[in-house]
Amino acid sequence: MFVHIDQGAKTPIYLQLRNQIVAAIAAGELAPGDSLPSVRSLAGDLGINLHTVNKAYASLRDEGYLLMRGRAGAVVASPLRDSSVPHAAEAERRLIDGLTLLALEHKAGGGGREGFAAAVASVLDAVYGTGAGGGSRPVPSGSSDR
Amino acid sequence: MFVHIDQGAKTPIYLQLRNQIVAAIAAGELAPGDSLPSVRSLAGDLGINLHTVNKAYASLRDEGYLLMRGRAGAVVASPLRDSSVPHAAEAERRLIDGLTLLALEHKAGGGGREGFAAAVASVLDAVYGTGAGGGSRPVPSGSSDR
DNA sequence: CATGCTGTTATATAAGAAATAGAACAAAAT
DNA sequence: ATTTTGTTCTATTTCTTATATAACAGCATG
Numbered sequence: 001m002f003v004h005i006d007q008g009a010k011t012p013i014y015l016q017l018r019n020q021i022v023a024a025i026a027a028g029e030l031a032p033g034d035s036l037p038s039v040r041s042l043a044g045d046l047g048i049n050l051h052t053v054n055k056a057y058a059s060l061r062d063e064g065y066l067l068m069r070g071r072a073g074a075v076v077a078s079p080l081r082d083s084s085v086p087h088a089a090e091a092e093r094r095l096i097d098g099l100t101l102l103a104l105e106h107k108a109g110g111g112g113r114e115g116f117a118a119a120v121a122s123v124l125d126a127v128y129g130t131g132a133g134g135g136s137r138p139v140p141s142g143s144s145d146r
Numbered sequence: 147m148f149v150h151i152d153q154g155a156k157t158p159i160y161l162q163l164r165n166q167i168v169a170a171i172a173a174g175e176l177a178p179g180d181s182l183p184s185v186r187s188l189a190g191d192l193g194i195n196l197h198t199v200n201k202a203y204a205s206l207r208d209e210g211y212l213l214m215r216g217r218a219g220a221v222v223a224s225p226l227r228d229s230s231v232p233h234a235a236e237a238e239r240r241l242i243d244g245l246t247l248l249a250l251e252h253k254a255g256g257g258g259r260e261g262f263a264a265a266v267a268s269v270l271d272a273v274y275g276t277g278a279g280g281g282s283r284p285v286p287s288g289s290s291d292r
Numbered sequence: 293c294a295t296g297c298t299g300t301t302a303t304a305t306a307a308g309a310a311a312t313a314g315a316a317c318a319a320a321a322t
Numbered sequence: 323a324t325t326t327t328g329t330t331c332t333a334t335t336t337c338t339t340a341t342a343t344a345a346c347a348g349c350a351t352g
Contacts, residue, residue, distance in 0.1 A: 049312050099266060102244045
């Protein structure tokens, strides 16, 4: 399994799991239609509780990344932009809010427009590839560790 | 005072306060050397507890945005990039981590490089101005309200 | 000098979030 | 029939958030 959990991190476990599943979808390691491990088996593999995995799955379902149809298991949904309008609008709002906060912190720290744009460029290169195909990326844990 | 608190928001009060002070510094409403209200008076104005304000101030001090020299009060520090190296490095790391998570969420939702770049451009216009001088900006509360 | 204000520290309490634990149920697969 | 699935419920523990007091030392102003 692609996921690893840092028990000492300040980021809640269910969020670490959520973020890494999002990263796996972004990287194409999880494609639309792919099944995810059962909450029990994944919890066992990671050494965490069933309910913690369930909470991560439920978050991803609420955000539109996963479909959970009864006992058939959790399945990666088709991209937000193709399907549900409310989910896409919510995602766009979170993107703008997140970017705005980061930009304000950057400017308050004396950073200029160019410095921010440079950071964005390097991140986009890492996530989308520097023009060619992209491999796997590390996932930020919210802020470092313990 | 420039700050307003939403008691029902899911973002903790001390973080709402922290974010809005960061925004005020970014907007130039608070310049290096400016004094901030005492923790007691601001807590009184906002109708919140002394320790909640203190926590926000302490966070901003730890991040390098404020100086708190004994009983002289809290003062806006000179920009991170000019002063402490560790604070600047920490800020850069948080920026990259934050951008990476947002970019991964965007890509996982089916968004392309261009869409992300467009969102960044609009946010930078809002924060830095569309080429000319900049006024005051709204502050994202982490995610909307209640 | 005394009074009041400052930041700081300590302790206590209450509410909520996060995580774990154990149990149970209906639906589906073997 | 047994197992496995997601889902739901209750319970407990720990941590965070927020509030409420109280006290102390430094500094300024009256």
